Amino acid sequence: MFFKRFYDTDLAQASYMVGCQKTGECLVIDPIRDTRPYLNEAAAQKLNITHVTETHIHADYLSGSRELAAQTGARLLLSDEGNADWKYDHWEHSDAEKLHHGDTFKVGNIKVEVKHTPGHTPEHLSFLVTDTPRGEQPVMYFTGDFVFVGDLGRPDLLDEAAGGVDTRFVGATQMFASLRDHFLTVPDFVQVWPAHGSGSACGKALGAVPSTTVGYERALAWWVPFVEKGDEQGFTAELLSGQPDAPLYYGRMKQQNKQGPALLGDVVPLKELPVSDVLGKLQGGARLLDTRQKEVHQAAAPVGSVNIPAGNTFETWSGWLLTPEKELVLLSPAQDAETLRRRLWMVGLDHVSGFIQTADHLSTEEARPFPAHELPQHQGALILDVRKKTEYDEGHLPGARQLHAGRLPWKLNELPRDQEIVVHCQGGARSAAAASLLRAEGFNVTELAGGYEAWEKAGQPQPATS
DSSP: OEEEEEEETTTTEEEEEEEETTTTEEEEESOBSOOHHHHHHHHHTTOEEEEEEOSSOOSSSOBOHHHHHHHHTOEEEEEOOSOGGGSOOTTTTSOOEEEOTTOEEEETTEEEEEEEOOSSSTTOEEEEEEETTTOSSOOEEEEETSBOSSSBOOSOHHHHHSOOSSHHHHHHHHHHHHHHHTGGGSOTTOEEEESBOTTOTTSSSOOSSSOEEHHHHHHHOTTHHHHHHTOHHHHHHHHHTTOOOOOTHHHHHHHHHHHOOOOOOSOOOOOBOOHHHHHHHHHTTOEEEEOSOHHHHHHSEETTOEEOOSSTTHHHHHHHHOOTTSOEEEEOOHHHHHHHHHHHHTTTOOOEEEEESOOTTSOEEOOOOBOGGGGGGSTTOEEEEOSOHHHHHHOOOTTOEEOOGGGGGGSGGGSOSSSOEEEEOSSSHHHHHHHHHHHHTTOOEEEBTTHHHHHHHTTOOOOOOO
């Protein structure tokens, strides 16, 4: 049996390839839209991608299952479990086959058993894999957003980001039953391979190691005593407490993945644009996405641009602060532009028309943050804390309003345009990106250098609010 894990560190997202080397067939689970890693690996291993599936309707990234199946001719197999509100909708315009609890299918000599494990989402599936040439005992359990290393998938995303009402309580009840009736019935030696690792917002305390075993989770996971005692009420309270803010772009991802993401098809390489074309696009409503480091951007920020540095959080922050309706032009070195464009695909930002390498000949303005000791000079300003609610609850500036950066584009009409807004986060990175969006949207924005940490070190100077 062949096995490989693919991992996107930005979104802490894992996908998997499982293959039968004897027959040359393989399955890909939870792929992303950039299909090159799977195609390249399959070719290197002399395997054909014959099956593609996913564990559930994802919220944090746009699925590549439909894309990969279209490119390879593989069978696309998707859950038909769950309630009517949260089933896949794209049966009519794809060749997807419906999966139900108890189904099995073969990938060469590899047997895959389908388990309906709702809780994180109503339609969620897990896949129990047996390498039949070695025996009849399962060897791997692909749990998606059901069981993570040291944690569980959160059951509140439909409420938080997709317009649900109190679905979290139904989800918690379903999660409890899934653990009791399915996960804890699997042999201890079976390896557990989840869809996310540390840093994902799909849970609150995910482990950093890539995998675990059923036995290890049975011995050490926080939830096991609740399930063993039948304490569903205590389990629900603990599961729902302290969950991080869900970025509101998750609602868009859920809808697009439910309906079936648009196929990318044959992709033309991204072009470098002349300045005149860029100026014309910006005047026509396009947005310049400045991917340089924040200090470079702040020294001379192109007017109307949003600054999301090309680093480890590029996809996450792009999903937070950008929407797919706007055409995007990248400000990026030529060698990075194509990679960044493909990373934007992860969060459904497909409308990238080209790139420019320098801000020369563009109108710019200084956007440097001010030091914490100057905060009292900003009398009457709204202090906007763009950290997570859990961070805010641990300590915040007096009078500050908390609004997670991942909710900002959907809350602009709730912010004042006739008042200075001082933006801050914990250390200054998130607030720099958030402030650039507000500046591009025409708000009177300043930024607290170094964020909450700098304010504490400066002796907590008090903002003079009106």
